[in-house]
Amino acid sequence: MSAHALDHDLDDVATLARAALVREIDSSGAWDADPVWREAFEAVPRHLFVPYYYIGVVGGFERVWGQDPDPASRERWVRGAYADTPLATRVRDGVLVSSSSQPSLMAMMLTELGVRDGDAVLEIGAGTGYNAALLAHRLGDDLVTTIDLDPEITESARRHLATAGYHPTVVTGDGARGVPERAPFDRIIATCTLTSVPRPWLAQCNPGARILAPMATGLIALEVRDAGHAEGRFLHTPAYFVPLRGETRPGLPEPQQLSGLPRRVRSHELFRFLLNLTARSLDPYESYALWELENQPSRERYGITVSGDRSWAWLDDPEGPYAWPLP
Known part of the structure; x- marks a missing residue:
């Protein structure tokens, strides 16, 4: 069989796999x-955004790529590109530095972003460019901006987007500083974990804008009142993303000593969320006492307020008894 015929077969596999992914997301209720x-x-053809990706194996990572000389390996690559799983797309010195998020989580986040026709959107963390392509398909190229600190990432994202027929604005720079020359924005979506809410984002938003960002293994949805004020609650969904990198990002908290806590608590997903949220303000034993006292609160009971030069996380009520300053 000729190489052209093989590629044609691969296109058919991609079409069927994409349709299966859409059915899977549909049944999840994400959108x-x-x-x-x-x-x-x-x-939007996801496989064009992941010409290769890495699968964890014993002792490291195995690269799966679309130009593999083995036809079975190429088919494995394209089927994997449409699996409802995150894909490791960039590994440096054995450490994951960039990935393509799980499609059903992306669908849920895009839905929660609440875009309307005509909204200008800023994406923090360009990744492969796939999320920007989804936004550009919905809103048009002119209304979508994506930024990443790593020029290799922005260069490949721009290339993937062009191959798929999309041309949003791709910027290389510190995402924590936003993109003032493209402001104002109606929506900001981050695909990297924050430790605090960057003030430049608020200043670059229209009043009533919405910011959706991963923080402390959750997703915070903030409504922006003006350049100095925003407030919102966490969604119920867990979310794990690589950290936001850049000069303006505070350092990550030191690992906490948890040996004195009950084993069932140390591994409890919701307790780990609270530990992340209070890492700079409460010690683990204070967090544990609060967690038990408040009946192991779920994520949506927590929120964040930004007011002037202060920002804090809280449980149930921004002015209530349980609040912790953010960096």
Whole structure:
């Protein structure tokens, strides 16, 4: 069989695999509140954004790529590109530095972003460019900006986007500083974990804008009142992303000593969320006491407020008894 025929077969595999992914996301309910996103996931070919990716194996990572001389390996690559899983796309010195997020989580985040026709969107963390392509498909190239600190990442994202037929604005720079020359924005979505809310983002938003960002193994949805004020609650969904990198990001908290806590608590996913959220303000035993006293609160009971030069996380009520300063 000729190479051309093999490539044609691979296109068929990609089309069927993409349709299966869309059905899987559909059944998860991820875009129930805004089913227009289904059209974007049907149209945007994810495999063009992951020409290779890495699978964890004993002792490191194995690269799976679309130019593998073995036809079975190429088919494995394209099927893997449409699995509803995150894909490691950039590994440096054995450490994951960039990935393509799980598609159903992306669909849920895009739905929660609450975009309307005509909204200008800033994405923090360009990744492969796939998320920017989904946004550009929905809103048009002119309304979408994506930024990443790493020029290798922005260069490849720009290339993937062009191959797929999309041309949003791709910027190389510190995402924590935003992109003032493209402001104002109606929506900001981050695909990297924050330790605090960067003030430049608020200043670059229109009043009433929405910011959706990973923080402390969760997703915070903030409504922006003006350049100095924003507030919102966490969604119920867990979310694990690589940290935001850049000069303006505070250092990560030191690992905490948890040996005195009950084993069931140390590994409890919701307790780990609280530990992350209070890492600079409470010691683990104070966090544990609060967690038990408040009946192991779920993520959506927590929120964040930014007011002037202060920002804090809280449980149940921004002015209530349980609040912790953020960096």
